[in-house]
Amino acid sequence: MSVLTLADVYHARCRLEGRAYRSPLIESASLSALARTPVYLKLETVQPTGSFKLRGATNALARLAEQGCKRVVTASTGNHGRAVAYAARALGIETTVCMSSLVPGNKVEAVRALGARAHIVGKSQDDAEAEALRMTREEGFAYVPPFDHLDVIAGQATLGLEILEALPDVANIVVPLSGGGLFAGVAFAAKHISPAVRLTGVSMERGAAMHASLEAGKPVLVDERETLADSLGGGIGLENRYTFALTRELIDDVILLDEASIARGVVHAYRHERLVVEGAAAVGIAALLDGALRDTLQEDSLQRGPLVLIVTGANIDIDQHRRVINEALGNKARSDGAASNDA
Numbered sequence: 001m002s003v004l005t006l007a008d009v010y011h012a013r014c015r016l017e018g019r020a021y022r023s024p025l026i027e028s029a030s031l032s033a034l035a036r037t038p039v040y041l042k043l044e045t046v047q048p049t050g051s052f053k054l055r056g057a058t059n060a061l062a063r064l065a066e067q068g069c070k071r072v073v074t075a076s077t078g079n080h081g082r083a084v085a086y087a088a089r090a091l092g093i094e095t096t097v098c099m100s101s102l103v104p105g106n107k108v109e110a111v112r113a114l115g116a117r118a119h120i121v122g123k124s125q126d127d128a129e130a131e132a133l134r135m136t137r138e139e140g141f142a143y144v145p146p147f148d149h150l151d152v153i154a155g156q157a158t159l160g161l162e163i164l165e166a167l168p169d170v171a172n173i174v175v176p177l178s179g180g181g182l183f184a185g186v187a188f189a190a191k192h193i194s195p196a197v198r199l200t201g202v203s204m205e206r207g208a209a210m211h212a213s214l215e216a217g218k219p220v221l222v223d224e225r226e227t228l229a230d231s232l233g234g235g236i237g238l239e240n241r242y243t244f245a246l247t248r249e250l251i252d253d254v255i256l257l258d259e260a261s262i263a264r265g266v267v268h269a270y271r272h273e274r275l276v277v278e279g280a281a282a283v284g285i286a287a288l289l290d291g292a293l294r295d296t297l298q299e300d301s302l303q304r305g306p307l308v309l310i311v312t313g314a315n316i317d318i319d320q321h322r323r324v325i326n327e328a329l330g331n332k333a334r335s336d337g338a339a340s341n342d343a
């Protein structure tokens with residue numbers, strides 16, 4: 001698709017220099033043994049704001065700064081909001097984060113700690129978003145959307161460049177999928193450089209908006225539900241301009257996972273890789289553990305190139321992380337106990 005060019009991605013990479021890391025790509029011994037092909041983890045958990053969102057936000061904000069923009073607004077208190085606040089501060093742009101009165105105090109503090117102004121408004125995320133859009137229309141703030149924006153997509157696409165440079169013979173890339181900014185960017189860059197690479201998107205069963213939209217052939221709404229992969233929640237926008245079409249064109253496979261599987265991914269990352277990852281970031285590992293990638297791997301049995309799982313972020317509430325780990329340990333103790341009772 002010609003809306004984006006590989007030159008845009010290389011330009012994005014220049015803007016990211018010194019602002020976001022070229023992240024490590026490490027081989028996982030445990031997962032390679034399981035897949036019987038080398039499996040690598042691309043660790044976006046090391047980014048200064050704890051997720052890859054810093055790439056897209058930095059590229060979009062650097063472009064805005066080039067145009068003389070001084071003030072941006074967002075309604076995200078999650079990984080996108082953090083990335084915008086961090087990148088804007090580095091570029092000398094002021095950030096306002098609109099959030100409802102229901103947003104917990106620790107999140108409000110986290111926003112302020114990044115140097116952004118917390119603007120408390122209304123009683124829901126929709127109210128906060130409406131206010132951010134009003135400020136964009138009426139007060140001259142710039143709005144950086146979380147995924148459906150070409151500069152954001154080009155920023156995320158730098159991940160694809162890094163993977164192809166480090167592993168030119170990569171056969172499979174597995175990408176956590178929500179609004180599709182990450183998927184569209186990575187798939188665009190990867191397939192441009194190596195058309196044979198297979199791209200798999202992974203979402204949670206609970207409220208997978210892109211999957212439902214691909215099935216319907218157009219953007220559709222889904223009910224948002226609570227999930228351990230909270231960074232994958234939210235819709236793709238009924239007026240989606242770029243990520244839906246790009247994802248539809250470039251995706252080879254979509255996998256949906258249940259909550260127990262996502263939890264297993266988080267636990268595996270912790271126990272075998274010594275990594276604290278959020279649910280959204282663990283879905284690639286989870287898909288592999290579940291056997292959900294078996295078909296993908298088998299189709300490649302002749303070439304058997306490496307598989308890359310993008311580990312997108314580390315921003316899980318630390319108490320929640322402990323609960324997930326403890327629950328898994330409890331289950332294991334019970335099943336070990338059951339096994340020895342049987343014996």
Ligand SMILES: *Cc1c(COP(=O)(O)O)cnc(C)c1O
Pocket residue numbers: 051053079080146147176177178179180181182183231232278280281312313314
């Ligand atoms: C935003 C996000 C995703 C999904 O990215 P999209 O561009 O919305 O598809 C995956 N993982 C984490 C940690 C995220 O913050």
